[in-house]
Amino acid sequence: MSTLKPTPVLRVAVIGLGAWGQCHAETYAALPGVEIAALCDADPARLAAIARRHDVPLQFTDCAALWQRDDIDLVSVVTPEHLHRQIVVDALHSGKHVLVEKAVATEPSDAHAMAAAARDTGRFLVPGHILRFDLRYAEVKRQLDEGAIGDVVSIFSRRSRPQKQFVHHSANHTAYVQMPHDIDLALWWAGSRVTRVRAVERCLRPELRAVEGTAPDVLWANLEFANGIVAVLHSSWLLPSNAGVDMGDYAEVIGSHGVLKVQTADSGFEMWSDSPASPGRYSPDLGIHHRVAGRVVGALREELGYLCDCIRGHRPPTHASFADAVHGVEVAHAVVRSAASGQDVVL
Numbered sequence: 001m002s003t004l005k006p007t008p009v010l011r012v013a014v015i016g017l018g019a020w021g022q023c024h025a026e027t028y029a030a031l032p033g034v035e036i037a038a039l040c041d042a043d044p045a046r047l048a049a050i051a052r053r054h055d056v057p058l059q060f061t062d063c064a065a066l067w068q069r070d071d072i073d074l075v076s077v078v079t080p081e082h083l084h085r086q087i088v089v090d091a092l093h094s095g096k097h098v099l100v101e102k103a104v105a106t107e108p109s110d111a112h113a114m115a116a117a118a119r120d121t122g123r124f125l126v127p128g129h130i131l132r133f134d135l136r137y138a139e140v141k142r143q144l145d146e147g148a149i150g151d152v153v154s155i156f157s158r159r160s161r162p163q164k165q166f167v168h169h170s171a172n173h174t175a176y177v178q179m180p181h182d183i184d185l186a187l188w189w190a191g192s193r194v195t196r197v198r199a200v201e202r203c204l205r206p207e208l209r210a211v212e213g214t215a216p217d218v219l220w221a222n223l224e225f226a227n228g229i230v231a232v233l234h235s236s237w238l239l240p241s242n243a244g245v246d247m248g249d250y251a252e253v254i255g256s257h258g259v260l261k262v263q264t265a266d267s268g269f270e271m272w273s274d275s276p277a278s279p280g281r282y283s284p285d286l287g288i289h290h291r292v293a294g295r296v297v298g299a300l301r302e303e304l305g306y307l308c309d310c311i312r313g314h315r316p317p318t319h320a321s322f323a324d325a326v327h328g329v330e331v332a333h334a335v336v337r338s339a340a341s342g343q344d345v346v347l
């Protein structure tokens with residue numbers, strides 16, 4: 001007779017069912033031993049549609065109702081960035097573990113408040129820094145840890161997106177939208193804290209902003225770390241929309257004995273089409289969230305699956321660090337201040 005105990009089912013909720021929250025729901029629905037217990041979105045029509053798709057009976061338009069329930073283990077917070085703080089703090093105090101999407105906050109004080117709530121409650125709090133779970137970026141870290149290129153001297157990281165996506169992603173400054181990925185990678189790879197920031201920004205296509213605001217479509221940031229490493233980060237929303245590239249990203253780490261590189265503009269797959277629906281050439285990135293043989297694959301599955309395993313095994317999730325995320329918000333805040341003032345910001 002088998003002595004293996006059945007794995008307890010983990011009950012999760014997703015709060016915020018926009019484009020990315022729907023990917024969270026799809027991923028949880030595909031993970032073994034995980035059940036989507038509840039969904040929450042301020043938009044009732046969207047909530048009902050996604051709940052129908054995944055057959056989820058518990059639906060809320062206000063997450064306060066979720067905090068009353070003691071049968072939910074984990075929540076994914078996938079609402080717009082500036083709303084994260086209250087939801088995360090309330091979720092932790094109601095006993096849930098939390099994954100909060102990047103940018104975890106747009107104010108350092110909000111990030112500190114979330115970290116304090118996690119400390120006070122002893123619940124797990126994980127930032128949605130998904131690239132730590134992307135094979136390509138994780139391999140850079142593994143090689144660095146093995147000393148493959150000696151001591152890191154310099155980091156360059158570029159995130160480049162088509163102009164058409166700026167419409168959806170211009171409600172916040174891009175230091176809190178795209179650049180959190182690059183800031184987190186730089187912190188992870190440098191293994192040190194940032195001491196000085198200098199940033200420059202431009203907006204070449206302000207008419208593409210969804211809401212009137214100050215979001216730049218080009219942003220450069222220069223970071224100096226306490227251990228002497230320098231990093232240059234670049235975010236842009238200026239790829240021609242008809243270039244057919246979703247993610248023209250690139251990273252390069254130079255060490256005393258070599259160089260490590262990641263590039264995603266050529267995913268290895270291309271479609272050339274004359275169909276009116278998607279004319280031209282299209283090369284989507286396949287590493288983040290995709291399907292093979294009906295199964296969800298990619299970095300999001302690795303990230304959420306890792307967290308679920310940690311919760312089941314009562315092991316603190318250390319691969320993505322909330323302490324780094326807090327410092328990342330401080331760095332992003334310094335980037336915004338430096339770009340506005342034209343001055344260095346010392347942290």
Ligand SMILES: NC(=O)c1ccc[n+]([C@@H]2O[C@H](COP(=O)([O-])OP(=O)(O)OC[C@H]3O[C@@H](n4cnc5c(N)ncnc54)[C@H](O)[C@@H]3O)[C@@H](O)[C@H]2O)c1
Binds near residue numbers: 019040130
């Ligand atoms: N890790 C990644 O690679 C990645 C990718 C995309 C987005 N994100 C992050 O995910 C978050 C959401 O992004 P998105 O593009 O899906 O946004 P979105 O605007 O498409 O969706 C946000 C959703 O939240 C809902 N909402 C707003 N306020 C709410 C509230 N108080 N309670 C419940 N629901 C509420 C909205 O109705 C909407 O459905 C952001 O933090 C974003 O930066 C991360």
